[in-house]
Amino acid sequence: MLPDERRNFIYNHLHQHQAATINQLAKLMEVSHMTIRRDIQFMVDEGKVVAISGGVKLHDALKQELPYVEKAMLHHQHKQKIGQLATQLIEAGQVIYLDAGTTSFEVARQLAKRLNIVTVITNDFTICNFLMNMSHINLFHTGGQVDLRNRSCIGSSAANFLLTLNIDVAFISTSSWDITHGLSTPEEGKALVKKAIISASRRKILISDSSKYGKYGMFHICQLDELTDIICDDRLDPQAQQQIRDMKVKLHLASSTHESGGNHA
Incomplete structure (x- = not known):
């Protein structure tokens, strides 16, 4: 080696x-x-x-994210449960944003099983390819600078397109988040896109497994209290759970052991 x-x-x-x-x-x-x-x-x-x-x-300060393929293999069961719980928050006819990432892909997999018509916007090529033949989904891709490592589009072009939209529900992914730093990323191009999503969306939902908690990147996106909801697995640190509830952010915990349901606060 x-x-x-x-x-x-x-x-x-x-x-x-x-x-x-x-x-x-x-x-x-x-x-x-x-x-x-x-x-x-x-x-x-x-x-x-x-x-x-x-x-x-x-290191708590995240310098680089893993490539898409490697991220897809990590904590897969937790991501599946988060995806199942996320689709319970979607209503027919809504405009949905799916952020680039392997957890968002699990939301897409659950959406594909439903028959309700929704509009999906994404910057993720894997998600776009997967949903392309689903007749009940109106599909848009942001375009923009291609991030080969993460199979998505980033930067100002993607961000500017998002700012022209009115999005009902945005599912936002991140590689790093905590109470102090909020959402962050080691990559400036991703930060531009995520900030635009937050500005353009009525309901802003972080989807992240608990392994990402306690990390932070160089580029700040938003504080947690700027979100409306957080969906995580139930292994999230109990103190963090309480702090999120104190912020009046809705916390949805996907069970690590059971197939259905989740805890809500």
């Missing part, structure tokens, strides 16, 4: 498990402890990870 491949493996592993020991990583990649220590130091110098006693964890 080349050095870049090892470091990508470590970064992906930490997104799934939050932390890892040097011994675990050495066994998984069948390399020496010294090799792992060098890789960790390189990633520490990049600002991506933090060295801890005997191991490593993700």
Whole structure:
């Protein structure tokens, strides 16, 4: 395994498990402890990870998102439950925005099963391709600068198109969020699009599994109290749950263990 491949493996592993020991990583990649220590130091110098006693964890300040394919494999069950819960908030005839991302794709999968006519706007090519042959869905794509890593459009062109619309319900994804920093992203082009969505939408719903909570990126999008709803899985930190409720933001928790329903506040 080349050095870049090892470091990508470590970064992906930490997104799934939050932390890892040097011994675990050495066994998984069948390399020496010294090799792992060098890789960790390189990633520490990049600002991506933090060295801890005997191991490593993700840095709270997110420097880079994972590619689309790798993100799709993480916390998939939680994303499915969030998608199921999200579609319960959609009414026939509404104009819906689906933000780029693998959790939004699960919302699209649930929409495809329904017969109610809705209009869907998205900047995500995977979602657009999936919904293209659904006769009950009026489909728009934002266009704009193509982000190959995440199979979506970003930047001012996409943002300006969104600002011409009146959106009933926007499902907004993010790689990082918490009480202090709100929604954020390490990429400026994504921030422009998400800010435009928030401005153009009547109901603004964050959809994110709990693994994204506690991280923050360089570019601020909005504070949590600018949202109307948050849909997350029920592993979200209890203190964070209470703080969100105190903000008067509707919190919907998708169960980690049961197929149907969710907790609402």
